[in-house]
Amino acid sequence: MRKTIFLAAAVLCLLLSGCGAGNTKDTPDETPAAPVQTPASDETEVSDNTPAGPPAGSGETAASGFDLERRTVLLNNGIEMPILGIGTFRLSNEQAENSVYWALRDGYRLIDTARIYGNEEGVGRGIRKAIDEGLVTREEIFVTTKMWTDDFDDGAAAIDASLRRLGLDYIDLMILHHSQPRNDVAAYRAMEQAVEDGKLRSIGLSNYYTPDDFDRLVNAAAITPALLQNETHPYHQSTEMKDHLAQYGTVMESWFPLGGRGNTQTLFNDETISAIAAAHGKTSAQIILRWHLQAGNIAIPGSSNEDHIQENYEIFDFELTDEEMAQMTALDKNERFAAY
Ligand SMILES: NC(=O)c1ccc[n+]([C@@H]2O[C@H](COP(=O)([O-])OP(=O)(O)OC[C@H]3O[C@@H](n4cnc5c(N)ncnc54)[C@H](OP(=O)(O)O)[C@@H]3O)[C@@H](O)[C@H]2O)c1
Numbered sequence: 001m002r003k004t005i006f007l008a009a010a011v012l013c014l015l016l017s018g019c020g021a022g023n024t025k026d027t028p029d030e031t032p033a034a035p036v037q038t039p040a041s042d043e044t045e046v047s048d049n050t051p052a053g054p055p056a057g058s059g060e061t062a063a064s065g066f067d068l069e070r071r072t073v074l075l076n077n078g079i080e081m082p083i084l085g086i087g088t089f090r091l092s093n094e095q096a097e098n099s100v101y102w103a104l105r106d107g108y109r110l111i112d113t114a115r116i117y118g119n120e121e122g123v124g125r126g127i128r129k130a131i132d133e134g135l136v137t138r139e140e141i142f143v144t145t146k147m148w149t150d151d152f153d154d155g156a157a158a159i160d161a162s163l164r165r166l167g168l169d170y171i172d173l174m175i176l177h178h179s180q181p182r183n184d185v186a187a188y189r190a191m192e193q194a195v196e197d198g199k200l201r202s203i204g205l206s207n208y209y210t211p212d213d214f215d216r217l218v219n220a221a222a223i224t225p226a227l228l229q230n231e232t233h234p235y236h237q238s239t240e241m242k243d244h245l246a247q248y249g250t251v252m253e254s255w256f257p258l259g260g261r262g263n264t265q266t267l268f269n270d271e272t273i274s275a276i277a278a279a280h281g282k283t284s285a286q287i288i289l290r291w292h293l294q295a296g297n298i299a300i301p302g303s304s305n306e307d308h309i310q311e312n313y314e315i316f317d318f319e320l321t322d323e324e325m326a327q328m329t330a331l332d333k334n335e336r337f338a339a340y
Pocket residue numbers: 026030086087088089090112113177206207229230254255256257258259260261262264285286300301302303304305308309311312
């Protein structure tokens with residue numbers, strides 16, 4: 001039923017054209033206070049086992065809604081969202097300001113931050129600098145932040161505080177940072193109200209790792225989540241969750257797209273990834289990021305390095321073949337790097 005509604009909305013939106021206003025076309029420790037926590041940042045989890053998953057193959061058509069020419073995806077609310085962005089986990093305010101500025105200068109239009117990263121002010125400064133220099137307009141960029149679990153009992157105040165720290169009139173996407181059955185529905189309702197009030201354009205979730213947990217929230221919601229941000233990379237491809245999300249038109253966004261700080265070399269030195277990289281004259285990072293996009297995952301690689309930021313955006317001038325996509329799919333170990 002929801003799928004039907006979503007499809008009808010998408011078709012209507014396409015017919016009317018220009019969906020989505022214009023054309024856009026983690027101390028931070030990501031661990032919530034409850035229910036599952038380790039202060040560190042790396043672990044292993046077993047959950048995603050579905051062998052099939054969404055079609056891994058051919059670029060533009062592999063992931064429904066992903067347009068690699070426009071570098072955007074149409075969300076289930078009709079808003080167009082960039083599919084490659086800059087992540088800011090573990091960046092100081094100063095680093096975040098620089099990374100955001102460099103990214104916008106290099107062509108990125110998507111920025112990911114969170115209240116718990118403590119760098120929303122720096123992100124806001126980087127945005128303003130790019131706007132002041134005429135590199136981008138506010139309407140061209142897509143800013144995501146996250147509501148931390150400690151704030152779930154007063155979501156309205158948390159939204160206002162993020163707006164203030166970012167220095168923005170509205171946020172393009174706000175997501176609940178972690179599942180927290182005790183009060184995440186209340187926090188989600190606060191985000192729904194903020195959509196009505198024009199403070200948020202889209203809302204979604206992060207760190208919901210089972211269909212049941214996702215449905216618990218969705219069944220209590222009036223607005224279907226536009227997006228789910230979960231740890232997703234070649235060794236943890238999230239196929240079960242992606243299959244489940246399809247009925248809602250909810251898109252997967254990958255955190256730790258490169259494996260996360262301290263783990264990247266594991267993926268970069270993977271024999272399959274290295275061989276594909278050599279075949280294309282690209283780096284392993286670029287191959288992994290291109291794979292995310294062709295597999296239908298929005299990717300937000302984090303970096304404080306000007307050269308890496310540029311490199312990570314130079315992935316629109318080549319395409320992985322169906323065979324290479326199949327090789328990448330075969331790398332799935334259903335293993336997470338993070339411990340939360
Ligand atoms: N929702 C959540 O719970 C959650 C959790 C974690 C992260 N996130 C979000 O997802 C984003 C991505 O995750 P992440 O930043 O933790 O991990 P990541 O993007 O997988 O990896 C970041 C690491 O990759 C390195 N790197 C980036 N580009 C590189 C390149 N071209 N060559 C070599 N090294 C490169 C970075 O180092 P340099 O700085 O030296 O480039 C950094 O050490 C975060 O920034 C954050 O916005 C969300």
